[in-house]
Amino acid sequence: MSHNHSHSVTSYNRAFMISVALNTTFVIIEAVYGIIANSLALLADAGHNLSDVLGLLLAWGASLLAQRQPSTRYTFGLRRSSILAAFxxxxxLFIVSGGVGWEAIQRFRDPAPVEGDTVIIVAAIGIAINTISALMFLSGRERDLNIRGAFLHLAADAGVSLGVVLAGIAIVLTGQQRFDPATSLIVTIVIVVSTWQLFRDALSLMTDAVPAGIEPLAVRTYLLERPGVTGVHDLHIWAMSTTETALMAHLVIPNGHPGDAFLAEIYHDLHENFSIEHATIQIELGDSGQPCALAPENVV
Known part of the structure; x- marks a missing residue:
């Protein structure tokens, strides 16, 4: 078997550090003024921002663990920790949204007076902080599920804070206190919607599904079209981390091993065309007297 390693890890340490600091400060400010203004919308947003701080810390820690070198026990290193962190x-976030939604329903039954002016000012600060934080993760959102999760949550927070500002304005203009729990329910919906795709993608990677953006049939076709190859089996494609994909396959070549240059070309093409960084290829002659036990499609 041969191996190809091409691991590129983009460092977002500075972005994580700044985002955590900004959001932690804002959570404290928002919680204090949420209590002073008796605003569930502010407290709900503070809870959501706190969950984002914890999420950022989790993603940050996982990104650092993913850079650790392989060991005799952890032969792939700790790359998969980034998938676990995203999940x-x-x-x-689902748990947090459930709590916020339940409290909002209770407030609908018994609305409490809210200081609209305070809500507007504090939430406006939230728009600025979350927008700045989200922009720091903008460039990496397409390549890394962890970074995408951070970006989506922070961008959603900016939108939620905008909703809270609008609720504060509505309360000031109309005096209707139910705008506050109504906004809290909107917060809940935004959290669930923005988190659902992250949840699905992370669950897929955890269960060794082929990463999104890679078509297994196209990979199989490419391998079958290599000179001398008459069959492909035991083909598996899975994620080692939120940024790295691995492949293993058996190629049947009756004329014998074509040489290292043949494998090097395959590894290069898999990386360039399918973003597969780690490939393991086994060459077989297709000897009917010694059939491969892994050849049947239903055998793993």
Whole structure:
């Protein structure tokens, strides 16, 4: 078997550090003024921002673990920790949204007076902080599920804070206190919607599904079209982390091993055409007297 390693890890340490600091400060400010103004919308948004701080810390820690070198026990290193972090992040946000939604329903039954002016000012600060934080993760959102999760949550927070500003304005203009829990329900819906795709993607990677953007049939066709190849089996494509994809396959070449240059070309093409960084190829002659036990499609 041969291996090809081409691991590129983009560092977002500075972005994580700044975002965590900004959002932690804002959570404290928002919670204090949420209590002073008796605003569930502010407290709900503070809870959501707190979950984002924890999520950012989780993603940050996972990105650092993913850079650790392989060991005799962890032969792939700790790259998969980034997938686990993305999944945990999504589950945590679902739990938070459930709590916020339940409290909002209770407030609909018994609305409490809210200081609209305070709500507007504090939430406006939230728009600025979350927008700045989200922009720091903008460039990496397409390549890394962890970074995408951070970007989506922060961008959603900016939108939620805008909703809270509008609720504050509505309360000031109309005096209707139910705008506050109504906004809280909108917060809940935004959290669930923005988190659902992250949850699905993370769950897929955890269960070794082929990463999104890679068509297994196209990979199989490419391998079958290599000179001398008459069959492909035991083909598996899975994610080692939120940024790295691995492949293993058996190629049947009756004329014998074509040489290292043949494999090097395959590894290069898999990387360039399918973004597969780690490939393991086994060459077989297709000897009917010694059939490969992994040849049947239903055998793993």
């Amino acid at each position: 945990a992040n999504a589950v945590f």
